[in-house]
Amino acid sequence: xxxxxxxxxxxxxxxxxxxYGLQKYGVIVSGAMDKYSLRVANILVGNKENxxxxxxxxxxxxLQFENDRVIAITGGDLFATIDGERVATWRPILVRKGxxxxxxxxxxxxxxxxxxxxxxxxxxVMGSKSTYLRAGIGGFNGRALQKxxxxxxxxxxxxxxxxxxxxxxxxxxxxxxxxxxxLVNLQQTQTIRVIRGTEFNRFDEKSKRTFFNEPxxxxxxxxxxxxxxxxxxxxxxxKFELLSEGVTxxxxxxxxxxxxxxxxxxxxxxxxxxxxxQIISADLPSLAQLQPTAKIHFKQISHEEAxxxxxxxxxxxxEIKIGIxxxxx
Amino acid sequence: MNHFFTxxxxxxxxxxxxxxxxxxxxxxxxxQKVQALSVxxxxxxxxxxxxxxxxxxxxxxxxxxxxxxxxxxxxLVSNHFPLTPFQIVSSKVNELFQYIDETQNFAARLVEIxxxxxxxxxxxxxxxxSYHKISAEEVIRIHTQCECLVYMIGFAPGFPFMGGMNEEIxxxxxxxxxxxxxxxxxxxxxxxxxxxxxxxxxxxxIIGRTPLDLFRPDLSPPTLLQAGDKIKxxxxxxxxxxxxxxxxQ
Numbered sequence: 001x002x003x004x005x006x007x008x009x010x011x012x013x014x015x016x017x018x019x020y021g022l023q024k025y026g027v028i029v030s031g032a033m034d035k036y037s038l039r040v041a042n043i044l045v046g047n048k049e050n051x052x053x054x055x056x057x058x059x060x061x062x063l064q065f066e067n068d069r070v071i072a073i074t075g076g077d078l079f080a081t082i083d084g085e086r087v088a089t090w091r092p093i094l095v096r097k098g099x100x101x102x103x104x105x106x107x108x109x110x111x112x113x114x115x116x117x118x119x120x121x122x123x124x125v126m127g128s129k130s131t132y133l134r135a136g137i138g139g140f141n142g143r144a145l146q147k148x149x150x151x152x153x154x155x156x157x158x159x160x161x162x163x164x165x166x167x168x169x170x171x172x173x174x175x176x177x178x179x180x181x182x183l184v185n186l187q188q189t190q191t192i193r194v195i196r197g198t199e200f201n202r203f204d205e206k207s208k209r210t211f212f213n214e215p216x217x218x219x220x221x222x223x224x225x226x227x228x229x230x231x232x233x234x235x236x237x238x239k240f241e242l243l244s245e246g247v248t249x250x251x252x253x254x255x256x257x258x259x260x261x262x263x264x265x266x267x268x269x270x271x272x273x274x275x276x277x278q279i280i281s282a283d284l285p286s287l288a289q290l291q292p293t294a295k296i297h298f299k300q301i302s303h304e305e306a307x308x309x310x311x312x313x314x315x316x317x318x319e320i321k322i323g324i325x326x327x328x329x
Numbered sequence: 330m331n332h333f334f335t336x337x338x339x340x341x342x343x344x345x346x347x348x349x350x351x352x353x354x355x356x357x358x359x360x361q362k363v364q365a366l367s368v369x370x371x372x373x374x375x376x377x378x379x380x381x382x383x384x385x386x387x388x389x390x391x392x393x394x395x396x397x398x399x400x401x402x403x404x405l406v407s408n409h410f411p412l413t414p415f416q417i418v419s420s421k422v423n424e425l426f427q428y429i430d431e432t433q434n435f436a437a438r439l440v441e442i443x444x445x446x447x448x449x450x451x452x453x454x455x456x457x458x459s460y461h462k463i464s465a466e467e468v469i470r471i472h473t474q475c476e477c478l479v480y481m482i483g484f485a486p487g488f489p490f491m492g493g494m495n496e497e498i499x500x501x502x503x504x505x506x507x508x509x510x511x512x513x514x515x516x517x518x519x520x521x522x523x524x525x526x527x528x529x530x531x532x533x534x535i536i537g538r539t540p541l542d543l544f545r546p547d548l549s550p551p552t553l554l555q556a557g558d559k560i561k562x563x564x565x566x567x568x569x570x571x572x573x574x575x576x577x578q
Contacts, residue, residue: 023382023391024367025552026486026526026544126551135486135527137546198340198348243355244483244490246382246389248346269382270483278343281394306344307394307413314395 002067002116002153008146009061009103011224014120014139015265017050019128023269029249030130030138033111033224033265033288036183036317037075041115043321044072044092044178046159051119052129052139054151056112058291061145062102063114065095069153070117070164073101074178076109076186076289090178092117094167109186109289117160121152133224133266176327182316185286188294192283193301193309197252197275199242207234207258211276212300216260220292224266227287229296233258234276247271250279250287252298262287280306282313337426339419345394347415349422350387355492359386360480364435364557369428375421376400377414383556384481385490392418437478437559442524444515444562445570446472446537453534457500457517468536471495472562477522479558487526487543487552491560494522506532513538515562526552540565540573 005012015038018031032038032055039049054063059078073080073089080087081102082095089112095101103112122129122140131139140149156164167174200208216231234254247253251263253273262279263271265288277298279287290296301309338350349366352359367383370390377396382389394414401417412420446469447454458465477491484490499520507530510516514525516533525531526543543553554560565573 020391021380022486022551023380024482024556025550026482026484026488027551028486126546134529135544135546195341195343198342243385244481245384245387246342246346246348246391248343248389248391250343268484270384270481275342278341281344303341303344303415304413307398307415310344310394311398 002065002069003151004064004066005062005145005147005149005151006064006100007060007062007102008144009056009059011057012061012145013055013131013133014052014122014129014145014151015055015131016052016129018265019126019130019132019138022126023246026269027126027135028132028266028269030128030132031265032113034075034113034184034285036285036313037111037113037180038115039317040090040178040180040183040320041072041074041113043317043324044074044090045070045115045117046157046163047115047117047119051115052122053113053115053120054145056103056114058106058110059103062100064100065097066150068094068097068164068168070094070156070160070167071101072115073112074115074180075112075184077107078109078112079104079107080112088173088177090180091174091176092163092167093173094164106291109184110291111288116151116153117164118156119154121154174327178320178324183285183313183320184289186289188291190286190290190294191297191299192287193280193306194252194277194298195280195301195303195306197277199274200276202236202240202274203254203276204235204237207236207276210234211260212298215295215297218290218292218294218296222290222292224264226264226267227262227290229260229262231259234260236274242272242274244270244272247275248278250281250284251275252277252279264288280309282306282309339422341415342389344415346389346391347418347422348387348389352386355385355480357478360478360557361435363388365429366425367556368435369425370422373425373428375418377418382483384483390418390422435557437557438555439476439559439561440554441561441563442515442539442541443565443569443573444473444537444539445565445567450538450570451515451536453503453516454536457498457534457536460500461498468498469564471498472522472536473564475522475562477560479554479556479560481556482552482554485525485527485529485544486546487554489523489554489558489560491522494520496520500534502532503534506530507535510535511538513540513543515539538570540570540577542577
């Protein structure tokens with residue numbers, strides 16, 4: 001036994017980097033909404049980057065530790081406290097037996113990640129620990145965490161064990177923190193970069209301009225499946241029928257009401273609405289940190305720039321990895 | 330390039346996927362080409378290939394641009410200018426076209442789907458019958474006659490997008506969708522017929538229910554149906570329905 005859920009909060013689920021290879025059967029990918037924060041949380045405690053961790057949404061989640069355990073909290077700043085004291089995030093910390101970790105309110109961002117050293121001891125379903133909420137599979141019994149659920153942690157590797165021993169011995173936090181600024185943006189008004197979607201040219205001239213010039217607001221209908229946006233309506237130059245076809249994380253669809261929907265981690269595998277744009281992969285984690293009512297400016301960039309941005313972020317993750325390894329020596 | 334695929338167009342779906350457009354509209358011959366490419370890309374995956382999703386007339390290829398790029402940099406000859414991940418994947422797909430065997434015919438699996446029609450399991454059967462001014466028995470007869478082709482799976486795990494239903498029983502969707510449809514429900518929406526694998530809201534006219542599980546997460550593959558399958562609906566009695574259900578437990 002390691003962690004007991006005292007309060008489930010708004011939505012707390014176990015997610016890794018997703019369930020791949022089965023979209024042709026209609027099995028959705030799921031996985032963390034903010035993949036960079038999940039990866040860094042795992043790196044910080046010595047786990048594999050794609051290990052499952054807790055994804056905490058906005059507020060209310062409260063967890064009690066039944067053993068000493070090294071953890072890392074990353075992602076949005078949800079006012080995390082341990083036994084009432086503000087706790088350091090974006091660095092490995094040692095939580096003592098009996099302590100209570102609480103997420104009180106979303107100060108910055110929307111989703112926090114808690115990685116346990118040794119990972120989470122739950123079986124993989126179809127190759128992943130991610131929770132597929134609608135089908136009721138994966139994660140913790142296929143569902144969001146509830147009060148009194150007990151999460152078992154896995155066995156720590158050599159790295160995690162040495163971290164544990166070091167933190168145990170010094171009996172104080174490390175002084176360093178990962179600088180996440182260049183990786184994830186936690187601001188609530190954001191410029192999100194977009195490349196043209198496959199049906200961009202099917203929209204009328206006004207819509208094509210409006211989409212990149214006017215801000216759109218994230219509505220309260222924003223969850224792991226998709227973000228419904230509100231703003232100047234977008235319309236097609238002329239009506240046409242689109243057959244269902246593959247979609248992906250960040251695809252921006254426009255249904256007949258003209259209000260764009262951004263497909264997120266729990267999106268369906270295929271969709272039949274015209275796609276005006278596609279959020280670049282490098283900006284998806286920042287998008288995951290927006291709360292309802294946040295404002296988004298969509299900025300058009302080229303496909304090649306999007307690829308460059310993604311490679312740049314990967315370089316930042318690499319630097320973080322090297323930095324952490326260096327600090328442990 | 331093989332002339333089988335001279336019409337193919339490759340277009341990006343964001344920076345981590347691309348769509349190979351193989352033709353227009355819905356037809357068994359285009360479906361054959363989609364299947365052929367789908368088999369090839371899965372049999373000869375390139376470094377960074379994640380997965381492929383076939384649709385009516387195109388196939389989406391998901392890839393990891395970071396892996397694609399890093400693989401290139403590892404093997405790059407010093408005086409060569411590096412390509413973008415999209416350029417690399419596009420050229421890999423173009424290479425695959427050359428290996429298409431035009432003479433290959435994909436033998437479709439024929440899957441029989443037992444259905445208990447009408448009653449509480451098919452609450453819209455009578456509506457469909459009265460809409461066409463025929464008897465419920467006639468609707469069942471026509472529905473069990475068709476041999477439907479599964480063009481693709483989408484919307485929910487194991488949900489088949491099928492073609493080939495006799496248009497004599499084509500019926501518009503319900504004006505008010507149901508909030509919850511029981512898994513296994515067999516429905517009609519326009520010219521399409523389909524089966525709901527999970528409990529979801531939906532507007533299809535529900536004419537019956539199959540006792541089979543369409544989504545079986547503990548098996549590989551995790552769905553009863555796959556793109557390329559042929560389906561035949563078979564009418565069963567309430568007793569047979571219960572027998573199927575009992576056998577499963």
